[in-house]
Amino acid sequence: MEIITSLQNSKIKELNKLNEKKYRDESNMFLIEGDHLVEEAYNKNQLVEILITPDFENKFDITTTIISEEVMKKLSNMKSPSKIIGVCKKFNPLSYGNRLILLDNLQDPGNLGTIIRSAASFNFDTVILGDTCVDLYNDKVIRASEGMIFNIDVKRCNLINFVQELKDNNYIVYATDVNGGSTLSDTPFDKKMAIIIGSEGSGVSNELKRLIDANIYIPMNKKCESLNAAVAASIIMYEVSKIDYE
Amino acid sequence: MEIITSLQNSKIKELNKLNEKKYRDESNMFLIEGDHLVEEAYNKNQLVEILITPDFENKFDITTTIISEEVMKKLSNMKSPSKIIGVCKKFNPLSYGNRLILLDNLQDPGNLGTIIRSAASFNFDTVILGDTCVDLYNDKVIRASEGMIFNIDVKRCNLINFVQELKDNNYIVYATDVNGGSTLSDTPFDKKMAIIIGSEGSGVSNELKRLIDANIYIPMNKKCESLNAAVAASIIMYEVSKIDYE
Numbered sequence: 206m207e208i209i210t211s212l213q214n215s216k217i218k219e220l221n222k223l224n225e226k227k228y229r230d231e232s233n234m235f236l237i238e239g240d241h242l243v244e245e246a247y248n249k250n251q252l253v254e255i256l257i258t259p260d261f262e263n264k265f266d267i268t269t270t271i272i273s274e275e276v277m278k279k280l281s282n283m284k285s286p287s288k289i290i291g292v293c294k295k296f297n298p299l300s301y302g303n304r305l306i307l308l309d310n311l312q313d314p315g316n317l318g319t320i321i322r323s324a325a326s327f328n329f330d331t332v333i334l335g336d337t338c339v340d341l342y343n344d345k346v347i348r349a350s351e352g353m354i355f356n357i358d359v360k361r362c363n364l365i366n367f368v369q370e371l372k373d374n375n376y377i378v379y380a381t382d383v384n385g386g387s388t389l390s391d392t393p394f395d396k397k398m399a400i401i402i403g404s405e406g407s408g409v410s411n412e413l414k415r416l417i418d419a420n421i422y423i424p425m426n427k428k429c430e431s432l433n434a435a436v437a438a439s440i441i442m443y444e445v446s447k448i449d450y451e
Numbered sequence: 452m453e454i455i456t457s458l459q460n461s462k463i464k465e466l467n468k469l470n471e472k473k474y475r476d477e478s479n480m481f482l483i484e485g486d487h488l489v490e491e492a493y494n495k496n497q498l499v500e501i502l503i504t505p506d507f508e509n510k511f512d513i514t515t516t517i518i519s520e521e522v523m524k525k526l527s528n529m530k531s532p533s534k535i536i537g538v539c540k541k542f543n544p545l546s547y548g549n550r551l552i553l554l555d556n557l558q559d560p561g562n563l564g565t566i567i568r569s570a571a572s573f574n575f576d577t578v579i580l581g582d583t584c585v586d587l588y589n590d591k592v593i594r595a596s597e598g599m600i601f602n603i604d605v606k607r608c609n610l611i612n613f614v615q616e617l618k619d620n621n622y623i624v625y626a627t628d629v630n631g632g633s634t635l636s637d638t639p640f641d642k643k644m645a646i647i648i649g650s651e652g653s654g655v656s657n658e659l660k661r662l663i664d665a666n667i668y669i670p671m672n673k674k675c676e677s678l679n680a681a682v683a684a685s686i687i688m689y690e691v692s693k694i695d696y697e
Contacts, residue, residue: 319679319681319682322682323682325674326675328672351675351676351679424692424693426571426572426573426574428602429571429572429599429602431597432569433569433595433597433685435565436568436685439685440685443689446671447670
């Protein structure tokens with residue numbers, strides 16, 4: 206059994222670059238960590254190869270490299286590194302469904318991962334990531350998604366062009382507005398719907414605002430200006446998930 | 452105008468200790484950063500003094516120390532330090548209201564801050580923090596709360612004893628259960644209610660589970676095991692906030 210023990214090993218140095226967005230963009234690859242995430246990636250056919258420590262009980266039928274714990278520590282982003290890291294290929298779907306959540310300039314990786322997790326939970330079809338959002342393949346995003354990044358399509362694109370396309374195809378475009386709009390639980394959501402969530406700091410951009418068909422209001426105490434972006438997105442998706450179309 | 456410029460200044464060294472939980476516990480004081488938070492603390496009468504950089508336009512009528520930007524950088528937890536830091540006194544309320552959210556061993560500071568923000572938004576009376584939860588005065592908690600830590604009472608205590616006290620006083624104790632229970636939107640919540648949210652890793656502890664009166668289920672896709680703890684808490688509080696008692 207050959208074990209890579211050198212931190213200077215060329216394969217390890219190459220893979221470690223995937224901890225930076227620049228190299229993930231160039232290679233279209235990214236790293237994931239831990240048994241649970243690797244299994245989700247494997248089932249979704251996005252896993253390319255794995256790296257494991259000698260004591261890991263391997264059940265995955267895929268190209269495998271054994272590495273020392275020191276090497277694992279170098280590749281890992283966790284305080285307590287796990288025993289397995291997976292190398293995955295990115296996937297940007299071409300098509301999309303009827304229930305869409307659109308994220309405009311969202312910056313917090315925890316929020317993005319949490320929204321992906323909620324979108325999968327509440328049966329949304331596709332998460333649409335504006336091209337100024339935080340990187341989908343940031344390790345914090347992937348961890349916060351709890352593996353759901355492999356269970357719902359996430360499509361990255363220019364939101365202005367995309368929302369125009371949606372409107373040409375008879376989607377209704379919704380957004381939250383703290384200043385008013387129709388109360389969330391009374392909103393008659395269309396079957397083909399796109400809900401825009403704005404950035405943590407400044408909400409929906411002005412360019413996108415012009416394209417919104419309806420504003421939604423989540424009733425709340427006046428002393429609060431707004432909810433956390435992931436919470437607002439999740440509450441809306443929760444309400445939408447109650448609707449049953451024929 | 453006297454300006455503290457030395458990082459070795461004894462007052463600065465003392466205050467900097469408040470960035471560690473141990474010293475916050477000893478002194479019953481904590482630091483907050485930025486205009487918005489300081490204003491909330493001031494309005495709630497929890498502000499003791501402030502430290503500002505020379506260019507800060509001070510509107511607060513309170514003991515003020517002027518410090519150099521370098522000293523501010525030492526005290527700050529932010530990449531881009533703000534121009535004002537506030538020293539606050541802790542507050543642990545004795546009484547509590549009818550709508551309570553109880554947090555059992557919650558560990559993520561972002562989740563705690565987000566739940567406090569949602570609890571204030573959805574008109575809960577008190578957040579009850581189990582004594583094994585993450586420290587309320589962690590700077591990440593305070594930032595994630597968006598100042599709502601000063602707009603809703605947060606009481607720290609032993610949850611087992613507290614839930615016993617609640618039951619003696621005819622509160623109904625609810626918790627989420629991914630395996631079943633009554634569907635959230637059909638749950639007849641009592642006027643005197645306590646909702647327990649479990650830890651991110653392992654849910655509600657077994658000792659507390661025995662004290663639960665009713666389990667709530669948030670309907671979701673089977674491929675997801677659970678929601679993020681702050682999202683689950685917020686969705687439940689959102690549903691409860693729709694109820695109007697006479």
